[in-house]
Amino acid sequence: MNRLAGNRLGGKIAFVTAAGGAIAGATARLFAAEGAAVACVDISAETVKQTAADITAAGGQALPLVCDVTDEDAVRDAVAQTVAEFGGLTTVFNAAAYRDPQAAALDIDVATWRKTLDVNVTGMFIVIQQALPHMQKAGGGSIVNISSIYGARVAKKRPAYSASKAAVRLLTQSIAIDYAEDNIRCNAILPGPIETPRLLVTNKSMDAVVDRHRPHLPAGRLGQPEEIARTALFLASDASSFTSGADHFVDGGYNAI
Amino acid sequence: MGLLDGKVAMVTAAGGNIAGATARLFAAEGARVACLDIAGEDVAKTAADIEEVGGKAIAIPCDVSDEDAVKDAIAETVSTFGTITTLFNAAAFSEARHRLADMPVEMWRAVIDVNLTGMFIVCKYTIPEMQKAGGGSIINVSSIYGKVAARERPAYCSSKGGVRMMTKSIAVDYAEDNIRCNAILPGPIEGPRMLARNPSIAAVVERHGTRLHMKRLGRSSEIAQTALFLASDESSFTSGADMAVDAGYTAF
Numbered sequence: 001m002n003r004l005a006g007n008r009l010g011g012k013i014a015f016v017t018a019a020g021g022a023i024a025g026a027t028a029r030l031f032a033a034e035g036a037a038v039a040c041v042d043i044s045a046e047t048v049k050q051t052a053a054d055i056t057a058a059g060g061q062a063l064p065l066v067c068d069v070t071d072e073d074a075v076r077d078a079v080a081q082t083v084a085e086f087g088g089l090t091t092v093f094n095a096a097a098y099r100d101p102q103a104a105a106l107d108i109d110v111a112t113w114r115k116t117l118d119v120n121v122t123g124m125f126i127v128i129q130q131a132l133p134h135m136q137k138a139g140g141g142s143i144v145n146i147s148s149i150y151g152a153r154v155a156k157k158r159p160a161y162s163a164s165k166a167a168v169r170l171l172t173q174s175i176a177i178d179y180a181e182d183n184i185r186c187n188a189i190l191p192g193p194i195e196t197p198r199l200l201v202t203n204k205s206m207d208a209v210v211d212r213h214r215p216h217l218p219a220g221r222l223g224q225p226e227e228i229a230r231t232a233l234f235l236a237s238d239a240s241s242f243t244s245g246a247d248h249f250v251d252g253g254y255n256a257i
Numbered sequence: 258m259g260l261l262d263g264k265v266a267m268v269t270a271a272g273g274n275i276a277g278a279t280a281r282l283f284a285a286e287g288a289r290v291a292c293l294d295i296a297g298e299d300v301a302k303t304a305a306d307i308e309e310v311g312g313k314a315i316a317i318p319c320d321v322s323d324e325d326a327v328k329d330a331i332a333e334t335v336s337t338f339g340t341i342t343t344l345f346n347a348a349a350f351s352e353a354r355h356r357l358a359d360m361p362v363e364m365w366r367a368v369i370d371v372n373l374t375g376m377f378i379v380c381k382y383t384i385p386e387m388q389k390a391g392g393g394s395i396i397n398v399s400s401i402y403g404k405v406a407a408r409e410r411p412a413y414c415s416s417k418g419g420v421r422m423m424t425k426s427i428a429v430d431y432a433e434d435n436i437r438c439n440a441i442l443p444g445p446i447e448g449p450r451m452l453a454r455n456p457s458i459a460a461v462v463e464r465h466g467t468r469l470h471m472k473r474l475g476r477s478s479e480i481a482q483t484a485l486f487l488a489s490d491e492s493s494f495t496s497g498a499d500m501a502v503d504a505g506y507t508a509f
Contacts, residue, residue, distance in 0.1 A: 173508035180470030180505055192494070218432030219496070227494035234486045242444070242479035244470070245508030246501040253432050256425035256497025 008237045010035035013138075014091035015082055015131060017069055017123075020047025022196035023146070024095035026225035027232045028052075032060030034233060036091060039082040041065045043096070061086070069096045069123030072130075079130040089134035091236045094124045095146040097164075099198070102157040113160045120164035121171065128175060132184065140183030144235045145172045146228075147188040149251050165190075169247055176245030185244035187235045192251025195222040218253045259287030260489040266343035267291045267334055269321055269379060272299025274448035275398070276347035278477035279484045280304075284312030286485060288343060291334035293319045295348070313338075321348045321375030331382045341386040343488045346376045347398040349416070354409035365412045372416035373423070380427060384436065392435030396487045397424045398480075399440040399499070401507050417442075421499055428497030437496040439487045444503025447474040471504040 014031045018024040019040035025047075032038045032055040040055070042048035045066045052064035063085050067078040082089055098119040100112050124145060135141030150158060151165030168188060175186040193199070193213055195206055199222075203209045210217055231250050234240050249255050266283045270276040272294035284290045284307040292307075294300035297318035304316035315337050319330040334341055349372040352364050376397060387393030402410065403417030420440060427438040445451075445465055447458055451474075455461050462469055483502050486492050501507055 173505065176505040177470050177509050181472065183471075185504075218429045219435070219494075220433065223494040227492075230491040230493075231495065234491065239482040239486065240479075240502075241482075242471070242475040242504050243483065243500070243502050245505030246503070248495075248500065249498040250492075250495050251498070252494050253425075253428045253497040257429045 007035040008233060008239070009091070012036040012090045012236065013039075013082065013086040013088050014093060014236065015039045015041060015079065015089055015127070016093040016095070017041045017127060018095040018097065019051045020044045021095065022198070022225045023191070023194060023228045024093060025051045027093050027095070027229040028062070029055055029058070030226070030229040030233055031091070031093070031236065032062055033058065034237075037061040037086040039063045039065055039078070039086070041067050041069070041078055043068050069127055070118045072126050075126050075130050079134065083134055088138045089131055090138045090141040092127060092131045092141070092143045093232055093236070094127055094144065096123055097146065100158065100160045104157045105159050108160060116160035117164050117167075120161070121167045124168060125171065132179065135184050136182050141185070142236045142240070143175060143184065143186040144232050145186065145188045147172070147190045147247070149190050149192050149249065149254050151190060152247070152255055173245040180244060185240070187240070187243060187245070188247050189228060189231055189235070190247055190249045190251065190255070191223060191228050192249070192254040193217070193222050194228060195224055213254070216254045216257060218257060221252065223250060223252060259285065260485060260491065261343070262287035264288040264342045264488070265291070265334070265338040265340050266345060266488065267293065267331070267341050267379075267383060268345040268347070269293045270347040270349070271303045272296045273347065274450065275443070275446060275477045275480045276345060277303045279345050279347070279481040280314070281307060282478070282481040282485055283343070283345070283488065284314055285310070286489070288488075289313040289338045291315050291317055291330070291338065293317050293321070293330055295320045321379050322370045324378050327378050328382055331386065335386060340390045341383055342390050342393045344379065344383050344393070344395045345398075345484055345488070346379055346396065348375055349398065351410055351413040355411070356409055357411040360411060368412035369416050372413070373419045376420060377423065380423075384427070384431060387436050388434050393437070394488050394492075395427060395436065395438040396484050397438065397440045399424070399442050401442050401444050401501065401503050403440075404442060404499070404501075404507050425497045432496060437492070439492070439495060439498050439500060441480060441483055441487070442499055442501045442503065442507070443475060443480050444501070444506040445469065445474050446480060447476055465506075468506045468509050469504065470506075470509065475502060475504065
């Protein structure tokens with residue numbers, strides 16, 4: 001075993017949203033393997049229980065919590081349960097997001113726009129708002145928000161998703177500035193196309209996805225969920241102690257061209 | 258086991274504060290390190306520090322703007338350690354304060370020659386070694402002043418902006434060779450060079466005022482830790498990216 005299974009998050013208590021999904025699931029497992037106690041939060045009970053069970057089976061500490069991040073009371077309860085179970089909260093990984101169906105502005109109904117913004121931006125705001133007081137009590141912490149390359153470069157026919165992910169970047173910077181004196185850092189990750197089962201809902205194969213994104217994928221491959229997880233680990237750990245309010249592209253060069 | 262086991266790193270400006278800390282951390286994480294600097298005495302000290310704690314290092318005095326000297330340094334690194342997989346490019350200096358119209362052309366050329374052309378030369382002769390090795394990671398030190406302007410430093414700011422785009426160009430052109438290339442944009446970092454220009458570290462913090470949100474300067478170790486992430490396989494899908502290490506300086 002190399003240091004990948006180490007103690008880079010020893011003593012940390014993490015709150016991971018969308019932990020039933022591919023990216024946040026990989027992140028929750030890595031955080032736990034690196035010594036964090038992890039509250040695994042997802043709207044889907046079945047998938048989040050699986051993530052928590054995987055962590056526990058590997059000897060880690062996990063608590064599955066079913067929660068819709070747009071529901072303020074539910075988030076308050078989930079944070080309270082985390083604190084009751086693990087004794088505090090130091091680390092947040094915000095990944096819950098809704099991917100609206102492809103439609104240009106004229107063809108998107110206002111309800112879909114609102115739902116996308118509600119989950120992707122307001123849900124993140126609610127989680128941060130509930131978590132911050134506990135991080136202040138803990139003497140500091142690290143918040144990692146999942147934006148997207150589509151928060152910097154537009155995706156075709158995704159006005160709501162693109163706008164929501166751009167908003168995440170500035171929400172991130174705002175938190176970074178306002179809570180720096182509390183020793184709370186806040187950073188955004190902007191993933192490029194990542195190989196997840198969700199991609200196959202709208203594409204016939206992973207190769208088709210790579211083809212569609214050329215020439216933006218100069219390495220000719222998609223990213224893996226673990227590659228986002230390792231970046232999140234860096235940002236969650238004390239190795240990134242002077243890094244805050246920053247965008248972290250993990251996109252294989254997508255945004256460079 | 259270290260995060261850089263099996264890697265061979267070349268580190269420029271390794272006699273300095275930031276690159277010296279990076280060379281030491283790379284070595285502690287298992288890399289063999291070629292330490293380059295124009296100042297022979299400083300770089301010998303960094304290499305000696307590494308050897309003293311059981312790491313592997315060689316010291317090579319080298320002016321990165323001298324093409325022949327860089328070729329020789331790379332040849333010496335390859336003959337000693339067999340390959341180069343990792344490059345940390347930090348050699349740079351800043352002009353004395355001038356607004357553009359008052360700056361002698363020679364002063365402009367000197368800054369661009371080290372900060373941008375020197376980095377180009379080091380990359381140019383290192384990339385073929387990385388291709389032979391089957392891949393690698395290049396980390397170029399830009400600056401927050403490659404993104405926002407510092408007053409009265411037109412050459413430094415231009416050179417650091419150039420570093421960001423050169424980084425992306427390399428990332429795109431050599432992705433198929435499994436070579437990644439990223440830029441670090443440090444905010445104000447506490448170091449001895451700073452005290453040559455300012456009465457105290459506290460005065461520097463004061464001068465940066467509301468943009469230093471943590472009310473402190475960064476540490477060389479914090480740049481080194483970011484470089485370690487980028488040098489290691491932990492960042493395997495990260496390329497062509499700017500990594501600000503500035504506690505929110507450029508966010509504000």
